[in-house]
Amino acid sequence: MTVTIVGSQLGDEGKGGVVDLFGDRADVVARYQGGDNAGHTVVLGDTEYKLSLVPSGAVRGKVGVLGNGCVVNPETLFSEIDELRERGLEPEVNVAERAHVIMPYHRALDGIEEEAKSDADLDAGTTGKGIGPTYEDKVGRRGIRVGDLLAPDSLERKLSYVLPQKRALCESVYGVEPDRFDDAFDYESLLSLASEYGERFREEGMTVDAGEFLTERIDAGENVMFEGAQGTVIDIDHGDYPYVTSSTPTAGGAAVGTGVGPTVVGRGEVIGVVKAYLTRVGTGQLPTELGSVEGQTPEEGGRPEEANLATYIRDEGGEYGTVTGRPRRVGWLDLPMLRHAARVSGFTGIVIGHVDVLAGLEEVEVGHSYTIDGEELLTLPSTSERWARCEVNYRTFDGWPEADWSEVATEGYDAIPENARSYLEYVSDELGVPIYAVGVGPGREQTVVLRDPFE
Numbered sequence: 001m002t003v004t005i006v007g008s009q010l011g012d013e014g015k016g017g018v019v020d021l022f023g024d025r026a027d028v029v030a031r032y033q034g035g036d037n038a039g040h041t042v043v044l045g046d047t048e049y050k051l052s053l054v055p056s057g058a059v060r061g062k063v064g065v066l067g068n069g070c071v072v073n074p075e076t077l078f079s080e081i082d083e084l085r086e087r088g089l090e091p092e093v094n095v096a097e098r099a100h101v102i103m104p105y106h107r108a109l110d111g112i113e114e115e116a117k118s119d120a121d122l123d124a125g126t127t128g129k130g131i132g133p134t135y136e137d138k139v140g141r142r143g144i145r146v147g148d149l150l151a152p153d154s155l156e157r158k159l160s161y162v163l164p165q166k167r168a169l170c171e172s173v174y175g176v177e178p179d180r181f182d183d184a185f186d187y188e189s190l191l192s193l194a195s196e197y198g199e200r201f202r203e204e205g206m207t208v209d210a211g212e213f214l215t216e217r218i219d220a221g222e223n224v225m226f227e228g229a230q231g232t233v234i235d236i237d238h239g240d241y242p243y244v245t246s247s248t249p250t251a252g253g254a255a256v257g258t259g260v261g262p263t264v265v266g267r268g269e270v271i272g273v274v275k276a277y278l279t280r281v282g283t284g285q286l287p288t289e290l291g292s293v294e295g296q297t298p299e300e301g302g303r304p305e306e307a308n309l310a311t312y313i314r315d316e317g318g319e320y321g322t323v324t325g326r327p328r329r330v331g332w333l334d335l336p337m338l339r340h341a342a343r344v345s346g347f348t349g350i351v352i353g354h355v356d357v358l359a360g361l362e363e364v365e366v367g368h369s370y371t372i373d374g375e376e377l378l379t380l381p382s383t384s385e386r387w388a389r390c391e392v393n394y395r396t397f398d399g400w401p402e403a404d405w406s407e408v409a410t411e412g413y414d415a416i417p418e419n420a421r422s423y424l425e426y427v428s429d430e431l432g433v434p435i436y437a438v439g440v441g442p443g444r445e446q447t448v449v450l451r452d453p454f455e
């Protein structure tokens with residue numbers, strides 16, 4: 001069977017930890033979208049792994065797949081594999097021949113376009129990894145795929161077509177000299193770099209037809225976990241467009257992004273990962289935002305009078321970007337966002353984490369609904385502009401005390417402080433989706449498991 005893990009908010013919900021938690025029963029863990037914009041954390045005792053391309057199942061020695069829906073920076077992938085090997089793991093990563101390759105010029109253009117967009121407040125605050133430009137080329141049918149790295153003729157043909165366009169874009173549209181970016185726009189260097197990547201993919205026998213690979217495994221009775229990256233509200237279709245990433249983190253992406261049928265994904269479980277409050281890295285709306293972060297919070301956004309509370313939660317939760325180190329914007333949980341996420345992905349279960357981070361607060365607020373133009377709204381409006389006009393209707397919950405969370409995790413659900421349980425049950429009831437686990441700390445052991453989706 002399959003289990004799909006989806007971020008239900010804005011990324012960084014704790015998906016890596018959930019993949020690790022339920023990953024013991026999985027045979028294969030497959031990423032289906034995104035690239036090294038992801039930063040997934042797995043904590044095992046004192047050991048922490050931060051993974052951006054290697055699927056999080058690697059920590060448990062599970063077979064990994066990067067599906068056709070991913071964009072792959074081979075440089076990052078190989079250095080991550082090498083680092084994990086140095087740390088004693090043996091990551092097996094099978095990369096789809098249909099996945100697109102992030103080239104150095106994509107990374108350069110990511111930064112150039114963000115800069116240009118910022119004058120019109122259209123910059124998303126990207127991770128700068130070249131994600132958007134690579135997906136653009138994919139859809140524009142001028143991308144370079146992993147399969148091309150293994151086929152010198154097609155690599156040369158495609159690169160020699162696309163590179164003059166990229167140089168012209170840089171020079172004539174953005175007025176930036178391409179040779180400023182080392183060899184990012186240099187044909188010979190790119191060709192030799194791409195050939196080196198291809199050589200390593202070939203030597204290590206890493207490339208596959210992802211759909212075929214996964215289907216054979218599933219037919220043989222193995223369990224497959226699909227590891228979503230990013231989150232619902234930064235989904236290219238279902239998110240806060242244009243302040244989004246360029247892929248489909250929601251559950252539909254698991255089928256399209258790996259080459260198995262939607263019925264295969266739909267027969268399995270779809271688990272939404274929920275952080276007990278909100279964080280956002282980058283620009284865009286966040287109606288329940290506390291405080292604000294310069295350069296990211298939109299004008300008129302945030303509640304500056306709650307800056308201390310935001311700092312408290314940010315520090316307690318270690319809310320600084322895994323990939324970029326940026327302070328994450330912080331806000332209260334937002335139910336319209338979660339209702340939207342549960343519908344788009346068809347959650348069969350949720351995992352709510354970071355419950356320990358809110359412990360010790362006197363009160364905890366939740367955005368229950370919005371009001372816009374005199375009407376109550378229970379889910380998200382379709383445009384960022386309308387979302388910006390929504391007023392939040394809050395519900396206030398009594399806070400819960402600090403606890404020995406490791407002990408709570410050992411004792412089980414009833415050991416979670418009563419007020420926290422009321423909060424958790426409110427979320428589950430509103431979504432009509434059962435809770436499969438509650439995170440009370442970053443470690444694998446600091447989790448209360450109510451139900452294993454593979455059972």
Ligand code: GDP
Nearest residue numbers: 012013014015016040041353354439440441442
């Ligand atoms: P991902 O991108 O969704 O995999 O999440 P990240 O790894 O970027 O960010 C989640 C952070 O929260 C990581 O540092 C995790 O170790 C940590 N974390 C996950 N679950 C919990 C939890 O229940 N409590 C606390 N305190 N930290 C958690």
Ligand code: IMO
Nearest residue numbers: 011012037038039125126127229230245281282
């Ligand atoms: P994980 O998998 C949080 C955000 C960026 C930016 C927008 C577009 O760790 O949850 P991109 O570089 O993708 O073009 O940036 O999306 N973003 C993330 N935010 N977690 C992530 O991944 C993210 N990946 C991208 O901050 O606002």
Ligand code: MG
Nearest residue numbers: 012039040322
């Ligand atoms: Mg992350």
